[in-house]
Amino acid sequence: MQKVVVLLALASLSACGTEQTNQSREAAEAMPASLVFDGADYKDQAAKLAHGKRLAEVLHCNSCHGDNLQGTNVTADDPEYGDMNAPNLTLVHANYSDADFERLLRKGMPKDGRDLWFMPSESYQFLGDADMAALISYVRSFKPEGKQLPPIRKGKGFLAEVEAGAIQNAALQTKRYAAEAPEDLGPAHARGRDIVRMACTGCHNSKLQGYEGFTPNLDVAAAYTPAELETLLTTGEGKSKPDLGLMKVIVLESLSKMTPAERQAVIGYIKARADRPQQPQ
Template sequence: MLRRVLKGLAIGLAAILVLALVALVFAYVASSRIIDRTYDVPFAVLATPSDSAVLADGQRLASLWGCLAGCHGEDGAGTLMFEEPLVGWIRAPNITSILPDYTDEELERLIRRGVKQDGRSVFVMPSGLLYHLDDAQLTSIIAHVRSLPKKKDRFKGGVKFGPLGRVFLAIGQFQPSAEEVDPDSPRRAYPDPTDEAGLGEFWATTACSECHGEDLSGEDGFTPSLEVVATSYTPADFRLLMRTGIALGGRQLDLMSEVARDNLRHLTPREVAGLYDYLTGHFAANSATDE
C-alpha cells in the first residue's frame, strides 16, 4: 500500500517537473523570439533647431527626461538599475562610450522609437514617452550628452532576462520599448518657456504620467493618484516636494524623493507653478464630471 502511494507521488512529482520544464522551454523560445524581433522603422532627419533657448537647455532637459541622473547616471556612465538573477539584470549602459558610434539619425530612432542600430528593440527605456521629444529638445539633449567627457565602462550594459523575466516577457508582462510607441499619435508640442499653463500640462502628461499613469490616477501597487496634490498640498508644500523630495508632513518617500532630487528639481519655478495648477484643475474637472 505504502509502496503504491509512494509510486503515485513519484509519478506526480515527475509529471510536475516535466511540465515545469516544458513551460520553461516554451518561455525561453517565445521570449527569444521577442528579444530578436526587428523593427522596420525609417530614420527621420532632425530639423535644425532655431530655438536657441531650447538648444542651450540640454543638460536640464537630459535630467528631466531621465537620460542622465535617473537611469544612465549623473555623468552618463550608466547605473545598475536592477539585479535579481531569477528575474534579470537591468544595467543602463555607459552612453558616453556608446554615443560616438551612433549617428544623430540612429540616435533619433533609438530614443524616440526604441530601435537599436541592429534593428532590435531596447527594453526598459520609456520610448512611449521619449517619442514626445520634439526636434529641438532632442537635438539639445544629444548635443549635451555628446559633450560629456568619455568615461570608462564600469560594466557591460544592457538588459538580460532570467527565467522568471523570460516568462513575463513570453506572457506579455514586459514589452519591448519599440512596441510602446504609437507612431501615429501626434507629438506633444513643447510650450513656449513663458506659457505657464502649457508647461504644467506638458510635464504632467510626460514626466509624471511615466509613473503615475496616463490619467495621473496612480498605478496599482506602485504610485498614488496625483489627486493628493489637489486635496492636500498647498502650492508651497508642492514646491518643497518638487525641489527636495520632502513630502507633506516632512516625510521622506522612496522612489519619489529620489526622482525629485535627481530629476524634478530641474523644473523651473514657473513649470512647478504650472504643474500645480494643472493637477488641481485636472482633478477638479474630473470630480465635477463624476458627480
C-alpha cells in the same frame, strides 16, 4: 522592483476602420511640444549644452545612465529580476547619427533593431525639436570612456512580468502613450500638461491614472495645496510623511531641476486635473 519605470501592456488594436482613426489621433497626439522647457531658445553652443544637461536631469537620464553617462545596472539590488544594464552612452554615440538617436528616443527603436526595455521613449517622443537637439548634443559632448556593460540579463522576475503582460518593450510602450494622453484642460494648462507628459507619465502612466501597486492616480493632488505640491516637487517630502521613498529619490535627482516657471505650470495642471468634476462611475 525599485528605480525602474513600470510598464503596462498595450491594448489590442481595433478593426480596420477604427485603426485608421486611431492612427490619425496618434499622429496628432505625438506632435512634439515647442519651447515647453525654459532654455529651449538657446542662441549658442554653450547654452545648448547647458540646456541638454538640465534636460538629462529633469527627464531622469542620469538616474539610469549615471552622471557620467557610463551606464549602471539599474536592478543591481534585485538579482532575481535580472540585470537591467543601461549602456555606456559615451561608447555608443559615435556609432549613432542624430537621426538614429532621435529614432531611438522618440520611437524606442535602437539602430541594431533589438527590443529595448525600460527606455522611457514613451515620454521622450513628445520633446520639442530644440530640446531633442540639445539632449543629443549633450550626450555627444562626453568623450568615450570606461567599459561597455553587458547586454541585459532577463531573470525570473523579468520573464514573469513579461509573461503576465505587466511590461512591454519601449517601441510598444511608445505607441500606447501616443494614443493615450492626460486630459486636455485648455490653453491655460497646456504647458503644464506638456511637461507632465514628458516628466511624470513614465511613472504615473499615460493618463496619470497610476500603475496598480506602484504609483497613485494623480487625483491624489486634490488633497494638496499648491504650496504643498511646491514642497513635494522641490524636496520630495509628502504631506503626511517626509520620506516618500522612490518619489523622493526622483524629485531630488530629477524633478527638483525644473525651473520655477516649469514647476508652477506642472502644479497648475495637476491641481486643475485633480479638482475637475469627476465623472460618475
